[in-house]
Amino acid sequence: MATVSVRQAKKVFGSTKILHGVDVEIADGEFVVLVGPSGCGKSTLLRMIAGLENISGGEIAIGGRVVNNVPPKDRDIAMVFQNYALYPHMTVRENMAFSMKLAKAPADVMEEEVKRAAKILGLDALLDRYPRQLSGGQRQRVAMGRAIVRHPQVFLFDEPLSNLDAKLRVQMRSEIKELQQRLATTTIYVTHDQIEAMTMADQIVVMNGGRIEQAGAPLALYDRPANLFVAGFIGSPAMNLLPGRVADGGFRTDGGALLPLPPGANAQAATYGIRPEHLMLADDGVEGTIVLVEPTGSETQVTLRIGETQIIGAFRERVQGRPGDLLRVAPDLSLVHLFGPDGNRLP
Amino acid sequence: MTDAAAAPQSNTATAAPEMLSWDSKSRRVVMLYVPLACFLLILLFPFYWMTVTAFKPNAELYDYATHNPFWITSPTLDHIRHLLFNTSYPHWLWTTMLVSIAATFLSLLSSTLAAYAIQRLRFRGSQYVGLAIYLAYLVPPSILFIPLATMVVRLGLFDTPFALILTYPTFLVPFCTWLLIGYFxxxxxxxxxxALIDGASRLQILRQITLPLAIPGLISAGIFSFTLSWNEFIYALAFIQSSENKTVPVAILTELVTGDVYQWGALMAGSLLGSLPVAIFYSFFVDYYVSSLTGAVKE
Structure with a gap:
């Protein structure tokens, strides 16, 4: 178990800058998720921590020791790859014992460790099978077992669930989180799926274009996104972000809708943000025309057109309207987000 | 215009089921089995001719007017007996085997290391090294054998199997390296x-991860090398002089043609026995061979 510090880490491939000086502090035992759209540099950062990519600038420390020039095997980390990277010609047992075999561990210790990990992951009956004989979820567990047996200081996960189907993904998500809580090992997890990030992380690091947009606890990011990127990225369905200006005693969107502002709102506001779930059905609300109704069972998502502006609302109530009908909605004023012309959150 | 467009459409709609039934049976015969049979006939005829000639007595062999050239009426083992007991054929076979196996082993060893380095270590200029190795393959042996002959003589290897074991890799290594680069x-x-994170060194990775997974590729490279060495003619002709050190392809041509007399029976018997080891070798590994040329590693 250890802390991980990334200080001004830079990565350059030829003339392309991938990371522009990134700072992340990870506490001992913390579960950190690096999240962002593809190409944002999150996997590169993880691979730099693993030692699979060299560091063009800055430094990375694991457990207080700077590891810039330490080879991967001496960093005391374990990594789970996106396609699991199980050795196809070895059985599950051999796959899990491989690192210990290289370290010349005694046979009985190896057997014991493999058994222990297999028990934790429910792989006891599969130890003599080959990877090709396993399902996607089982392969995923073997990949984790291979990481567990090493008792590493840090677990690294590189989009480990993206090859699984939706149902299994939800199940493995809980399993990984539960496992992490049980082992209390510092974990860095890369994903492009913000739901994975929200549900699993102690700390989320939102990355975009080689920079960190915001880092913090999941709910802090949800409640107070620092800028338009984070506001649009965290939360599903995504926040309504409506460009416009403060005028006429409210916020006039470019599409012509007039939305109410919270008291004391900053007059510089250039974008009005409201999450779909923070819109309420209200008889005295703003009137809009229904474009689309999407019931999910637990809630109903409604796309409305107010003037030329389209906004999405998610309601607990069952909305009975049909496209073309009128509906009145009102934003919860305490949960309105306002962003300045530079895209940053206004106080 | 609309009528014209509609008419062929309805035609194809009605014709479709018939075409499907034709597709399933007759079409398979015409499109698949008949061409395959022709192909097989053409490919196997030389072997048949070789076999028939090897077991034919001389009387039948030289008189097609009274005997059917495609059949044997009284088969004989005379040619094979002559080959095995009156010539050095067993020794030729042994030399060929030794040279082929040694050259194959040497080539595989160096190609594996070369291919791995070029494909995985990606050192500075690795692409150019790969290209240079490939270009070496394009130099024809008929040009190369002259300078090689000088080297062979200077090294005192002339007329020994080492002359061949050390020169065959000149064409085997480039070929195998390219095949293995593709496979890696x-x-x-x-x-x-x-494996790197698991704590393996480069050599451990090569030995415990990459090579076991590259076995189909190694086998096909091995088969290629073995066959090419076994059939090689020009170096064997140039670098070996004494009768007993010759390889089979050269020996049957130089030792079994006396003056202007072709001992067809013995020649064909020699070719037949000489092609058997290669054929057996192939048949064992044909699955690997095909998979290495068509498929990749499956997890």
Whole structure:
């Protein structure tokens, strides 16, 4: 178990800058998720921590020791790859014992460790099978077992669930989180799926274009996104972000809708943000025309057109309207987000 | 215009079921089995001719007017007996085997290391090294054998099997290296990265991860090398002089043609026995061979 510090880490491939000086502090035992759209540099950062990519600038420390020039095997980390990277010609047992075999561990210790990990992951009956004989979820567990047996200081996960189907993904998500809580090992997890990030992380690091947009606890990011990127990225369905200006005693969107502002709102506001779930059905609300109704069972998502502006609302109530009908909605004023012309959150 | 467009459409709609039934049976015969049969006939005829000639007595062999050239009426083992007991054929066979196996082993060893380095270590200029190795393959042996002959003589290897064992890799290594580069490329790099994190060194990765997964590729490179060495003619002709050190392809041509007399029976018997080891070798590994040319590593 250890802390991980990334200080001004830079990565350059030829003339392309991938990371522009990134700072992340990870506490001992913390579960950190690096999240962002593809190409944002999150996997590169993880691979730099693993030692699979060299560091063009800055430094990375694991457990207080700077590891810039330490080879991967001496960093005391374990990594789970996106396609699991199980050795196809070895059985599950051999796959899990491989690192210990290289370290010349005694046979009985190896057997014991493999058994222990297999028990934790429910792989006891599969130890003599080959990877090709396993399902996607089982392969995923073997990949984790291979990481567990090493008792590493840090677990690294590189989009480990993206090859699984939706149902299994939800199940493995809980399993990984539960496992992490049980082992209390510092974990860095890369994903492009913000739901994975929200549900699993102690700390989320939102990355975009080689920079960190915001880092913090999941709910802090949800409640107070620092800028338009984070506001649009965290939360599903995504926040309504409506460009416009403060005028006429409210916020006039470019599409012509007039939305109410919270008291004391900053007059510089250039974008009005409201999450779909923070819109309420209200008889005295703003009137809009229904474009689309999407019931999910637990809630109903409604796309409305107010003037030329389209906004999405998610309601607990069952909305009975049909496209073309009128509906009145009102934003919860305490949960309105306002962003300045530079895209940053206004106080 | 609309009528014209509609008419062929309705035609195809009605014709479709018939075409499907034709597709399933007759079409398979015409499109698949008949061409395959022709192909097989053409490919196997030389072997048949070789076999028939090897077991034919001389009387039948030289008189097609009274005997059917495609059949034997009284088969004989005379030619094979002559080959095995009156010539050095067993020794030729042994030399060929030794040279082929040794040259194959040497070539595989160096090609594996070369291909791995070029494909995975990606050192500065590795692409150019790969290209240079390939270009070496394009130099024809008929040009190369003259300078090689000088080297062979200076090293005192003339008329020994080592002359061939050390020169065959000149065409085997480039070929195998290119085949193996392609094969290594198909092995997911993540496996090696994972092994790197697991604590393996480069050599351990090569030995315990990459090579076991590259076995089909190694086998097909081995088969190619073995066959090419076994059939090689020009170096064997140039670098070996004494009768007993010759390889089979050269020996049957130089030793079994006396003056202007072709001992057809013995020649064909020699070719037949000489082609058997290669054929047996192939048949064992044909699955690997095909998979290495068509497929990649499956997890």
């Amino acid at each position: 490329k198909s092995i997911p790099y993540e496996l090696e990265e994972c």
